[in-house]
Amino acid sequence: MPTDATTVPRSRAPRRWPDEPAQGGWYTDAETAAAQKMLDESRSWRTGWRNKDLVAAFEEAFAQATRARHAIAFNGGGTALEMVLRCLEMQPGDQVVSCALNFVGTHLPVIHQGGDLVLAEPDPLTLNLDPADVEHRLTDRTRAIVVTHWNGLAADLRPFLDLAERHPHPHHGPPVVIVDAARAAGGITPAGLPVGAEGWATIFSFETKKLMTTFGQGGMVTTGDARLADRLRRLRTYGLSQEWGTNQQLSKIQAAVGLVQLGRLDEMNAARIARAHERTRLLHGIEHLTLPPELDGGRHLYYRYNLLVPASWAGAGRDALMELLADRYGLGSIINDPVTYTGHDYIRAHTDGQACPRAEALAARLLCPCLHPQIPADEEREICDAIRRATDEIARTFATT
Template sequence: MPTDPATVPSTDAVLRWPVEPAQGGWYTRAEREAVRAVLAESDDWHVGWKPAGYVGAFEDAFAGFTGSRFAVAFNSGGTALEMLLHYLQLDPGDEVISCAVNFVGPLIAIIGQGGKPILAEPEPDTLNLDPTDVERVISRRTRAILVTHWNGAVADIRPFLDLADRHPNPVHGAPLIIVDAARACGGRTPTGARVGAEGWATMFSFESKKLMTTFGQGGMVTTDDQALAEQLRWLRTYGGTEHWGTNQMMTKAQAAVGLVQLARLDEMNDARIARAHQRTRGLADTHELTMPPVIDDRRHLYYRHNLLVPEAWAGEGRDELMNTLAAEYGLGSIINDRPPYLFHRLIRAHTAGQRCPRAEQLTARLLCPCLHPRMSVAEEDEITDAVRGATAQIARTRSTS
């Protein structure tokens, strides 16, 4: 079977469970009623689709939910992060540190805004950015540290704040802590604060697969920095009358749906956590597999349920397991995420000479079988049976080879 570098198989046509859910949460009658109300109102040519009232209400609700002073909505999480970095006005050689285990988006944003991405290793258990390795690579050119709450496992922001204070940039002062919470909306940090309340600024994504979605795209930035919030509002609306800007507004319909999704976010996350914990319990006796760390419910939202195969299976054995799950059990899986320099030409060029062996070793053992909060208990039992059965097959094959 042909194997895509990140998913098995590359098409969902033969699968009972896809490589990943096409939508992370779900919609109810409340979302549909909100859309109908917006359609009815906006059909009046006197009213139209100007988004200000709805977007403002969504921003206020989101700021209140996260405990931040300001929330600024965008048409996507990617553009939100780009504008955060644009605000820094990065000079050539200015460095932004990010984890080597990451989606391509953050690194592309750093490159696109003129910065130099500096890669650091992940922690071995959560695969979040390792503050110890950040201290190894931090320098006098560091402008920001980009901390990703990887796959829903909420990172502790405090060590990065302490690091930044100990290693000031000679021109700009302490490097800024930017948080990528695209996969962790609704989580809590070790201090008990909601994700979005700590660090200089936090980016959220409402893309279709995320924990909540606003018609498949959308994003938000939370911050306590009033100057940043004000400039982000200019940047997304052509700069007003004095500044550079572009059009990155969230639509009225997106905001209306976002208000409903936000009110239901804890419900959807609770269901996701319950399914993930069921899977972890169901696989507890599968000694070949390392489960995701079980931390406080609100600190791990299980955007993905990550499994690690034994070191001896890294690469080839992991691929055999993914292929067996797909071909014999109809269960798709994905590798979220390999170090982007391994497969992305532009990122490889901009990180030349940087390698993160721990990241490569861990992600060679990584697979994430499909998980969704609306899977039934019985369906989840079938999936855990499939993972146990396929793992046993690979173990037998490898023991006799």
């Protein structure tokens, strides 16, 4: 049985740079002032922490930023995806196709909402879902295609929308395209549209490590479907006396900070892109590393900076490189992400018999060294020098074995 983990076993020696940043979008005095204002306004027992108008203002601003008709705030991206899938009201045998190279939080809600998870291969260049492989896996039971803008690289949704039209479900019509944009807020798709403007529904996360964050948790769904938007608003608020629902609301202090973070999102993303491009320049020419594709126009936000080692190093060589970076140079890295069925027992049990060899092969070559725009420029040069030196050493080791 294949196994993989997000990080490989390494010594616990102190590191100058962690496996991954603990926070993605960073805070300024503006976020502090917004939070303080909410704290001051909520001191009275008559006031409390609920403010529908402020949450609605955040939703409206987010809808405008993504050119979506509707934006619905949730207390997390995972719960948001869960509720979107619930709106499909899947029956036994209904299928949902998604890339095998993914975060487990994309696949667990599919299973929990009664869908049969059908795993597909990633594109070898972008590591996003491969539309050619998806086409082979569509059946007359497919209800949805979940496309992830993986690690901040915006996928082209047009091939999936076309596939859905050409492979309708006999009772429900074309499968819906659901977009996981947890790592891509503020991005631009190859169609030139903001991430969030295309597809039946797009899910965003504002968890602490994401490109913008609302005190460590939060989420949003954008959609052009008014019926879906209305249903989601009911589901997040105990059904609004009409149907089953639960409490998945965002607080007003999160909305206040979210408005500030949204206003600064382009600035933060630009800094991240600039830092990633600088890393690519500094790492250029390393024979044994495949660097991430460098795309213009905000199509790649570099939520993580993906490196691929040679196929001959897969597994053991990649692990040795991660260990060397951590132990000798103090540079943490992460496998972000392994194939979900290799590292999660529940997903493995519900996808028994499925295999995506291309995804497994790519995951065995993948590592993501720590990257953040706020790492000082001189430290970034040290990081790149460490990657170059460590890669050269592992290459010599493999040349003699």
